[in-house]
Amino acid sequence: MEFEEQKHGEVVVGLVSGRVDGLAAPDLEKNLNDIVERGDKDVLLDCSGMDYISSAGLRALLVGARACQQSGGNLALCALKPECKKVLEVSGFFAFLESFDTREDALAAEQDWAGRGA
Amino acid sequence: MAADTPDLQSTVRYEPDDRPPALLAAGLGLQLAILTISGVVLTPLIVIQAAGGADAYLMWAVFGAVLVSGISTILQAVRVGRIGAGYVLLMGTSGAFIAVCITAIAEGGPAMLATLVIISSLFQFGLARRLSLFRRILTPPVAGTVIMLIPVTVMPIIFDLLGSVPDGTPAEAAPLSALVTLLVIVGIAVKATGMLRLWAPVAGVVAGALVGGYFGIYDTARIADAPWIGFPDAGAWPGLDLGFGPVFWTLLPGFVFVTLIGAIETIGDSLAIQRVSWRRPRAVNFRSVQGAVTADGVGNLLSGCVGTVPNTTYSTSISVTELTGVGARTVGISAGVIFVVLAFCPKLVSVILAIPNPVAGAYVSVLLAILFVVGMRVLLQDGLDYRNGMIAGVSFWIGVGFQNGVIFPEFFADLAGGLLQNGMTAGGLSALLLTLFVQLAEPRRRRLEVPFRISVLPEIRDFLAAFASRSGWGEEMTERLDSASEETLLTLLEHYRSEGPVGDAKRRLLVIAHKEREEAVLEFIASTGDANLEDQIALLSERATETPAEHEVSLRLLRHVASSVRHQQYHDTDIVTIRVKAPVH
Numbered sequence: 001m002e003f004e005e006q007k008h009g010e011v012v013v014g015l016v017s018g019r020v021d022g023l024a025a026p027d028l029e030k031n032l033n034d035i036v037e038r039g040d041k042d043v044l045l046d047c048s049g050m051d052y053i054s055s056a057g058l059r060a061l062l063v064g065a066r067a068c069q070q071s072g073g074n075l076a077l078c079a080l081k082p083e084c085k086k087v088l089e090v091s092g093f094f095a096f097l098e099s100f101d102t103r104e105d106a107l108a109a110e111q112d113w114a115g116r117g118a
Numbered sequence: 119m120a121a122d123t124p125d126l127q128s129t130v131r132y133e134p135d136d137r138p139p140a141l142l143a144a145g146l147g148l149q150l151a152i153l154t155i156s157g158v159v160l161t162p163l164i165v166i167q168a169a170g171g172a173d174a175y176l177m178w179a180v181f182g183a184v185l186v187s188g189i190s191t192i193l194q195a196v197r198v199g200r201i202g203a204g205y206v207l208l209m210g211t212s213g214a215f216i217a218v219c220i221t222a223i224a225e226g227g228p229a230m231l232a233t234l235v236i237i238s239s240l241f242q243f244g245l246a247r248r249l250s251l252f253r254r255i256l257t258p259p260v261a262g263t264v265i266m267l268i269p270v271t272v273m274p275i276i277f278d279l280l281g282s283v284p285d286g287t288p289a290e291a292a293p294l295s296a297l298v299t300l301l302v303i304v305g306i307a308v309k310a311t312g313m314l315r316l317w318a319p320v321a322g323v324v325a326g327a328l329v330g331g332y333f334g335i336y337d338t339a340r341i342a343d344a345p346w347i348g349f350p351d352a353g354a355w356p357g358l359d360l361g362f363g364p365v366f367w368t369l370l371p372g373f374v375f376v377t378l379i380g381a382i383e384t385i386g387d388s389l390a391i392q393r394v395s396w397r398r399p400r401a402v403n404f405r406s407v408q409g410a411v412t413a414d415g416v417g418n419l420l421s422g423c424v425g426t427v428p429n430t431t432y433s434t435s436i437s438v439t440e441l442t443g444v445g446a447r448t449v450g451i452s453a454g455v456i457f458v459v460l461a462f463c464p465k466l467v468s469v470i471l472a473i474p475n476p477v478a479g480a481y482v483s484v485l486l487a488i489l490f491v492v493g494m495r496v497l498l499q500d501g502l503d504y505r506n507g508m509i510a511g512v513s514f515w516i517g518v519g520f521q522n523g524v525i526f527p528e529f530f531a532d533l534a535g536g537l538l539q540n541g542m543t544a545g546g547l548s549a550l551l552l553t554l555f556v557q558l559a560e561p562r563r564r565r566l567e568v569p570f571r572i573s574v575l576p577e578i579r580d581f582l583a584a585f586a587s588r589s590g591w592g593e594e595m596t597e598r599l600d601s602a603s604e605e606t607l608l609t610l611l612e613h614y615r616s617e618g619p620v621g622d623a624k625r626r627l628l629v630i631a632h633k634e635r636e637e638a639v640l641e642f643i644a645s646t647g648d649a650n651l652e653d654q655i656a657l658l659s660e661r662a663t664e665t666p667a668e669h670e671v672s673l674r675l676l677r678h679v680a681s682s683v684r685h686q687q688y689h690d691t692d693i694v695t696i697r698v699k700a701p702v703h
Binding site for chain 1: 605607
């Protein structure tokens, strides 16, 4: 897995590419925790390069989302590939994670999902 | 793969862990004992009479059979360590052993029988311990064929009993008493429903005994002479024949065979009792099955030490549990205690010993006929494809041929001390050899053995990619296999993490892959955890409508990608079998 950060206003855009499996999931979790610990609380994960995600990867997303929300922010996803979208759908993750078709849509709707943490 | 909320069995009133009122448990235990005591007593009676054994030995053997049945039944219910199923599983003497026991006594004496029973029980302990390994060989075609052949080998002896009456008895006494027994048993079994049907054998024996009594062939003197409470002549204990001569080695294979087949019956009964004992259906607990086979082995070991015929589980337990809805262990304990008490009540046991041979013969004939049908059910339980049908059909007729001595007797009659003269042994060997041939002729299953930790994911992925490629599947299927294998590994690791440290070099994971038509079958074999994946998947709701619990995520994904998940938990080994359908284009 590869993770690249970009800043867009108040939102940190994380570009995830490759496989987020049991081996890579701890790295994703660490990346998300690092973002929150340095004070950024709204994270948009661009999953256009993500080929595969397992339950370990989903757990990393869950931990990351909780960290963002506890800091008063939120985590959202965009540009999920169909296979990965299905995985999140089956696992029920769309009940608490927002997902957008493109990065532009997500950033345009920033007011709706960002800064909605506890 | 559907994972609806499992339907509750509303007919189950008391589960194994429940404690029903003492009177109810005692009453049901007594019912079980009455339903089965005649079977327990009649088998040693038939064996010893047919082999020409002395009456003192008969009394001792019957005492031993009833006593050991009681102890074994208690063991099955209570479950001490790894011994016992933890369910109501009645134990009693087995008609399957009639032929080999008669031969043992006739050719080597009662001491030879005792030694053979003890030695063959040791094979049962081995089978119980390595049950996961034997599953590929002791298949339904093998077990079913052997079970069907048991009546074929025993029936000639039983039919002889039908006409066995004292000199001077009216000519019509034997056929009439046998016919009445048969008609009552079959009539009630066919017409009655529920609990009444279970009483058919007892009713038939009583009716036949009454007819026999009318003709004076019911041995009332035996009953009158027997004390109410007593211990048989200890001098009649046969001891053990430790010579291990040619007769022993000739008879041993037949005993081992019947013992292992008896163990297969025990496996079947221990699977069935689990299904009817719980309100919510559960995945089969194979540790309980191992416990049942081990207790069966202990029962046989005790039988040999005591000097009586071997025992096995009685399917009556399952029928009674299903009908009454009471699966509580206290019922099994109660039945066992009653048997132990009955062993010391010779007068009560003599009521059964006094039964005329034609009546006993008719009763056992019905039991053997039912056993034949049990064999058919075992044969068909996983479906019957052409290959398994061929194995079963050919082996059955080989067994019949050898039993009747019509297959090149000039070559085979004396082979290995006459081993093939017994149809069950001959047919069983044939089924085993054919099954082994099929297993060996199959494309070799691919295996990968790795340390049991998450870092082996790339190795597993490469292994499955190569397997998928060889099987002619593309990327989509490879992804499915990746997902199924990763979720299985993550779930197993999670379970074992809760047990203690994992990932040390000693814990290994074996992955086996093979193709079955258009499905991949993956087996993950690891050392033990406690939770069962099948049960956990069955408890998932159909859709995740709320934030899913973390531990559920793997299970949901596994359920999504696999067409079936089977988790067999043995002592020391877990086997998770995943089936993944290839995508249809």
